[in-house]
Amino acid sequence: MTVKVKVGEAKTHLSELLAKVEAGEEVIISRGNTPIARLSRIRRENDIDAVIAEIKAMRSTLQPTTQAEIREWRDEGRRY
Template sequence: MATTVKMHEAKTHLSSLVARAVGGEEIVIARGDKAQVRLVPVEPKPKRVFGSMKGQFAVPDSFFDPLPEDELRRWEGG
C-alpha cells in the first residue's frame, strides 16, 4: 500500500521521502486530495556491450562517397 503525502509535506521532508522510496516504499505526492505523482527510484542503466550490434546492419560503400556540392553547402550552413 502506498503512503500518500501532501505537496507541502513532501517539500518539507523530501530527503526522507526519497530515502523511503529508494528503500522500496511507494510514495505518492498529492495536491489537495488528488494524487499527482509517484516517487520511485531510478533504475540503473545496463552496462553497454561493445559490438553488441555486430551483424545487425551493413553500411554500404556509398556511405563514404563525397557529398554532392549543394548538400555539402547545406551541411556547412550555406
C-alpha cells in the same frame, strides 16, 4: 508499501521521502485529495546493493517465520 503525502509535506520532508523511495517504497504526492505525482526508485540492473536493500525493506514488513512453518514447508507434499 505506498506512502501518500500532500505537496507541503513533501517539500518539508523530501530527504526522508527519498530515503523511503531508495528502500523500495513508493510515494504518492497529492494536491488536496487529488494525486499528482509518484516517486519511485530508478532500477539499475547491476546494482546489487540496491537489490539487497529492496529485499531487506520488503522482509522488514513480514512476520518472522517460525521453525514449525519451515518444517511444514519442507514436508509439504511428502508422503510418509
